[in-house]
Amino acid sequence: MTVETPPQVDLNAQIPEGPLSDKWQNHRFKMKLVAPQNRRRFEVIIVGTGLAGASAAATLGEMGYNVKAFCFQDSPRRAHSIAAQGGINAAKNYKNDGDSVERLFYDTIKGGDYRSREANVYRLAEVSTQIIDQCVAQGVPFAREYGGLLDNRSFGGAQVARTFYARGQTGQQLLLGAYQALAKQIDAGTVQMYPRHEMLELVVKDGRAVGIVTRNLVTGEIDRHSAHAVVLATGGYGNVFYLSTNAKGSNVTAAWRAHRQGALFANPCYTQIHPTCIPVSGDYQSKLTLMSESLRNDGRIWVPKSPDDTRPPDQIPDEERDYYLERRYPAFANLVPRDVASRAAKRMVDDGYGVGELKNGVYLDFGDAISRLGRDVIEARYGNLFEMYEKITGEDPYKVPMRIYPAVHYTMGGLWVDYNLMSNIPGLFVTGEANFSDHGANRLGASALMQGLADGYFVLPATLPNYLADMLGTTPESVDDPAFAAAEEEVRERVNKLLSINGTRSVDWFHRKLGKTLWDYCGMSRTAESLTQAMKEVESLQEQFWSDVRVLGDNESLNQSLEKAGRVADFFELGALMCRDALHREESCGGHFREEHKTPDGEALRDDDNFAYVAAWQFAGAGNEPCLVKEDLNFEHVKPSQRSYK
Amino acid sequence: MALNLTLRVWRQARPEATGRFETYEATDISEDSSFLEMLDVVNERLSDDGEEPIAFDHDCREGICGSCGVVINGRPHGPLERTTTCQLHMRHFTSGDTITIEPWRASAFPVLRDLVVDRSTLDGIVQAGGYVTAPTGAARDANSILVPKSASDTAMDAAECIGCGACVAACPNGAAQLFTAAKVSHLNLLPQGQPERWSRVSDMVDRMEDYFGSCTNYTECEAACPKGISVDFIAMMNKDYLKARFKDRRRQGQSG
Ligand SMILES: Cc1cc2nc3c(=O)[nH]c(=O)nc-3n(C[C@H](O)[C@H](O)[C@H](O)COP(=O)(O)OP(=O)(O)OC[C@H]3O[C@@H](n4cnc5c(N)ncnc54)[C@H](O)[C@@H]3O)c2cc1C
Ligand code: FES
Numbered sequence: 001m002t003v004e005t006p007p008q009v010d011l012n013a014q015i016p017e018g019p020l021s022d023k024w025q026n027h028r029f030k031m032k033l034v035a036p037q038n039r040r041r042f043e044v045i046i047v048g049t050g051l052a053g054a055s056a057a058a059t060l061g062e063m064g065y066n067v068k069a070f071c072f073q074d075s076p077r078r079a080h081s082i083a084a085q086g087g088i089n090a091a092k093n094y095k096n097d098g099d100s101v102e103r104l105f106y107d108t109i110k111g112g113d114y115r116s117r118e119a120n121v122y123r124l125a126e127v128s129t130q131i132i133d134q135c136v137a138q139g140v141p142f143a144r145e146y147g148g149l150l151d152n153r154s155f156g157g158a159q160v161a162r163t164f165y166a167r168g169q170t171g172q173q174l175l176l177g178a179y180q181a182l183a184k185q186i187d188a189g190t191v192q193m194y195p196r197h198e199m200l201e202l203v204v205k206d207g208r209a210v211g212i213v214t215r216n217l218v219t220g221e222i223d224r225h226s227a228h229a230v231v232l233a234t235g236g237y238g239n240v241f242y243l244s245t246n247a248k249g250s251n252v253t254a255a256w257r258a259h260r261q262g263a264l265f266a267n268p269c270y271t272q273i274h275p276t277c278i279p280v281s282g283d284y285q286s287k288l289t290l291m292s293e294s295l296r297n298d299g300r301i302w303v304p305k306s307p308d309d310t311r312p313p314d315q316i317p318d319e320e321r322d323y324y325l326e327r328r329y330p331a332f333a334n335l336v337p338r339d340v341a342s343r344a345a346k347r348m349v350d351d352g353y354g355v356g357e358l359k360n361g362v363y364l365d366f367g368d369a370i371s372r373l374g375r376d377v378i379e380a381r382y383g384n385l386f387e388m389y390e391k392i393t394g395e396d397p398y399k400v401p402m403r404i405y406p407a408v409h410y411t412m413g414g415l416w417v418d419y420n421l422m423s424n425i426p427g428l429f430v431t432g433e434a435n436f437s438d439h440g441a442n443r444l445g446a447s448a449l450m451q452g453l454a455d456g457y458f459v460l461p462a463t464l465p466n467y468l469a470d471m472l473g474t475t476p477e478s479v480d481d482p483a484f485a486a487a488e489e490e491v492r493e494r495v496n497k498l499l500s501i502n503g504t505r506s507v508d509w510f511h512r513k514l515g516k517t518l519w520d521y522c523g524m525s526r527t528a529e530s531l532t533q534a535m536k537e538v539e540s541l542q543e544q545f546w547s548d549v550r551v552l553g554d555n556e557s558l559n560q561s562l563e564k565a566g567r568v569a570d571f572f573e574l575g576a577l578m579c580r581d582a583l584h585r586e587e588s589c590g591g592h593f594r595e596e597h598k599t600p601d602g603e604a605l606r607d608d609d610n611f612a613y614v615a616a617w618q619f620a621g622a623g624n625e626p627c628l629v630k631e632d633l634n635f636e637h638v639k640p641s642q643r644s645y646k
Numbered sequence: 647m648a649l650n651l652t653l654r655v656w657r658q659a660r661p662e663a664t665g666r667f668e669t670y671e672a673t674d675i676s677e678d679s680s681f682l683e684m685l686d687v688v689n690e691r692l693s694d695d696g697e698e699p700i701a702f703d704h705d706c707r708e709g710i711c712g713s714c715g716v717v718i719n720g721r722p723h724g725p726l727e728r729t730t731t732c733q734l735h736m737r738h739f740t741s742g743d744t745i746t747i748e749p750w751r752a753s754a755f756p757v758l759r760d761l762v763v764d765r766s767t768l769d770g771i772v773q774a775g776g777y778v779t780a781p782t783g784a785a786r787d788a789n790s791i792l793v794p795k796s797a798s799d800t801a802m803d804a805a806e807c808i809g810c811g812a813c814v815a816a817c818p819n820g821a822a823q824l825f826t827a828a829k830v831s832h833l834n835l836l837p838q839g840q841p842e843r844w845s846r847v848s849d850m851v852d853r854m855e856d857y858f859g860s861c862t863n864y865t866e867c868e869a870a871c872p873k874g875i876s877v878d879f880i881a882m883m884n885k886d887y888l889k890a891r892f893k894d895r896r897r898q899g900q901s902g
Contacts, residue, residue, distance in 0.1 A: 059782040074703065075769050077809055078711040094789060130783070137785035139778040139838045141793075141802040148792030166802060172710055173805060180777035187773040195766065218758055247705040284679040284687055287707050388709065391733050394678070457782050506693045508686070552698045557660055558759040560701050561693065 011631045014418040015119045020637050024123045032469035039064035042468050043227040043476050047199045047254050050079030052432025053233030054178035055456030061185030070194045077179045080235050080247040084171025085292040087155055087163035088449040090128040095152050099160040101125045112440020113590035114640035120438050127458045128450050138177040142166050156293050156445025157335040163446045168384045201487040202258045209428035210477040213487045220555040224479040228471050229427045236411040236433035240571045242515025244408035245290040251567040252574050255415050255434050263423040264616035266416035266436035269582035272591045273524050274409035275341035279361035288407040293445045296334045298369035301325050303362050307352035313401050332645040339442050339591050342406035346524045361403035412439045416616040420463035431455035441590025495555050498565045503548030507564045510545045522579050527595045531583040542572040587611045608640050649675045652744040658757050677737040684736055701760040709733040712808035716761045717748040722812035722870040730872040750815035754857045765811045767857040774853035775846040776829040778838050797835050805832040806873045816870035819859035824867040826854045827883035828875050844890035851887050
């Protein structure tokens with residue numbers, strides 16, 4: 001069968017003219033507006049009500065647009081964003097330690113290993129300060145000093161204290177702030193909220209995004225929704241690895257459906273592996289738990305010098321411990337960026353130095369900090385994390401060092417968007433972790449919350465009207481249009497197919513297998529050989545899935561196996577694309593580490609001459625090789641250099 | 647060590663269907679697994695045997711999203727204090743135990759399926775006034791609002807509520823006082839919350855009373871709360887509610 005390949009898209013990032021520091025303000029002035037009395041004539045769909053979606057829905061609703069918002073949990077307050085622990089960055093320079101928009105911009109570009117767009121990152125740093133103002137005005141109870149001013153800490157290797165936090169529950173408090181603002185709009189009737197609804201298809205007509213098809217997760221009803229524009233704020237796809245720190249429901253389906261409808265998927269191989277998570281303890285393991293990175297401010301990471309040392313940690317004298325980060329990176333020591341810390345831990349464990357019963361972790365030790373600062377101080381700083389660690393492992397970290405190991409945490413890749421956060425499908429906008437925009441090949445700690453809220457409170461509410469303005473006087477596409485009928489049919493067919501296979505293996509069985517393959521071959525380190533192998537395995541596993549998965553029950557009721565099956569089906573296709581992307585990128589950068597491309601002492605080696613671009617993949621029909629579209633990255637402001645944390 | 651347990655689980659196919667307890671043997675369960683991981687294992691075996699898995703809500707599995715929550719041997723979230731169901735580990739059970747697992751029982755939380763209930767009435771209470779009106783973009787510099795550390799810390803104590811509904815499930819009257827008080831207090835304690843202080847408390851309490859039973863100070867809610875939210879916040883809310891009612895403070899510019 002020959003399938004027509006779609007015409008190659010021409011990517012235009014729409015980066016405004018002018019000096020970097022003026023671009024956003026100039027652009028804001030040039031963009032078209034929608035007058036207040038006309039806003040209610042526009043319908044906007046927002047899929048996802050985590051930080052990125054709830055903030056956008058609340059803001060647009062308040063501006064006067066008619067918003068329909070969707071999430072799969074029973075309430076918007078439960079989005080994965082709620083689990084963020086550590087904090088949110090902003091260039092407030094409240095500590096007077098030399099921070100500035102310029103410095104946050106520079107740190108983010110460098111941290112991303114020079115694989116992000118300068119203009120986007122600059123804007124992110126620029127609006128960061130407004131986010132804090134906004135959140136405080138909403139009543140977000142950030143940590144404070146005795147005088148009543150906001151407190152800050154240094155996070156994830158930053159040399160300035162620019163991170164705002166609310167105990168160990170920053171994501172929770174920020175999400176509740178956005179959720180409360182959203183609740184107000186729901187009460188006011190500007191936002192119609194659809195919890196327990198899952199978007200299963202994007203509807204595109206004449207090249208524009210005109211609506212979505214959803215499944216009501218309680219009744220199984222499949223519905224059509226149309227609007228002038230569709231926003232996806234559906235989060236990241238780390239769960240493709242099965243074990244990750246993401247919430248169990250996090251998935252790629254919304255983004256993947258859009259991808260299949262023509263939206264380009266950018267840099268899918270850029271995965272962030274977080275260095276400080278609780279190691280796997282058995283086969284039943286369903287997810288991995290993050291221990292906030294802030295712990296590295298006071299904890300020291302080590303392994304025994306001898307791989308055969310089986311003594312309990314407190315009986316291993318200091319000189320027989322290898323504080324390998326302090327040894328290898330004297331300048332940054334335990335605070336090296338995530339990718340560097342993760343690979344170092346992997347190397348120790350691979351070389352047989354792992355600790356714990358399964359020898360699959362390294363120690364994160366607070367002994368010194370407790371003797372220096374006292375238990376009270378450590379408890380005040382990390383009490384809830386220590387408690388969580390003890391609940392999960394049954395070990396008391398005040399007495400025994402924590403055992404940690406890297407785990408999949410965040411995905412920098414996502415749907416391609418231009419400077420306006422619009423994908424290459426007009427009318428389809430993508431915000432938060434679901435897009436690829438600001439973190440390049442590696443995200444800095446405390447910057448995802450910043451980006452989600454920057455997108456939702458400030459960027460989208462400015463750029464979306466620019467798109468809508470031309471559509472004044474038009475009504476959204478009728479849901480009776482054949483484009484909607486076709487999309488609904490597609491959804492029904494898939495659901496029926498999944499329910500009718502009635503094979504022998506559970507969805508989780510397949511998901512675990514897929515995850516293991518990707519973790520082993522497309523995880524912390526990758527080779528051409530491992531990636532080729534992974535692609536083969538993913539393909540055959542996918543075939544097996546479609547002939548042997550068992551999904552019991554029916555569509556017409558709450559059916560969690562069916563929900564999972566649809567998500568895992570999309571993870572297969574995504575997994576294959578991740579491997580392809582990783583294989584084509586013949587360099588190491590940020591979270592993407594190719595064993596073939598490293599410096600003599602084992603650090604990531606970029607190839608700026610050949611790979612300073614965004615790899616955006618275009619779907620070319622099931623079973624066909626996707627097409628690669630490149631967006632070149634031009635660095636006018638910073639000069640890419642080899643990252644060094646020595 | 648592996649555990650062998652007997653589970654009595656509430657099964658109910660649909661909201662309108664009648665439910666019943668089913669008994670399952672959960673053998674060879676790792677002590678280190680969480681309660682939900684134990685259910686995962688049971689579900690996988692059920693599915694292998696051609697029986698539909700037990701439905702339960704969950705997402706973060708870190709004790710923060712508030713999705714999970716079942717009644718375990720009569721106690722919401724089970725035997726451990728200050729612990730959500732997802733953070734309860736099997737090492738707290740003994741081989742040979744029979745464990746009864748039910749959904750939240752409250753008239754405001756209809757069962758949707760098995761252990762899954764509809765808690766949207768909690769969202770309704772927040773929609774009635776559980777926010778500070780702060781239009782995006784109009785905020786002044788964050789540090790121009792000073793908040794005494796003690797006020798901020800107490801507000802945070804209240805704000806830690808995860809909205810799981812265990813307080814309602816624990817209350818003999820099915821009241822939602824602790825949930826509502828946590829949100830009211832979080833915002834009413836802060837300077838930012840003052841302009842809407844009195845309307846917030848009246849509107850939220852009124853909405854709460856539309857759906858939920860009334861509080862008769864059993865304080866079961868505090869004991870069941872996985873975040874240890876204190877019943878003192880209920881007293882705080884009641885005081886504000888009385889004040890708001892006593893005089894119509896809305897007309898007085900909401901202050902004082
Ligand atoms: C444990 C942990 C700790 C973290 N800590 C930090 C931190 O300290 N600082 C920091 O900056 N970042 C942190 N991060 C990263 C950060 O939390 C996330 O990147 C961010 O919250 C993502 O927000 P979001 O709004 O894009 O997506 P999410 O919060 O994931 O929201 C996705 C939304 O989309 C909905 N959805 C998804 N698919 C569908 C569909 N098909 N149909 C309908 N609805 C759908 C969901 O219901 C949900 O509402 C952490 C991440 C983890 C895992
Ligand atoms: S699953 Fe999130 S609190 Fe238990």
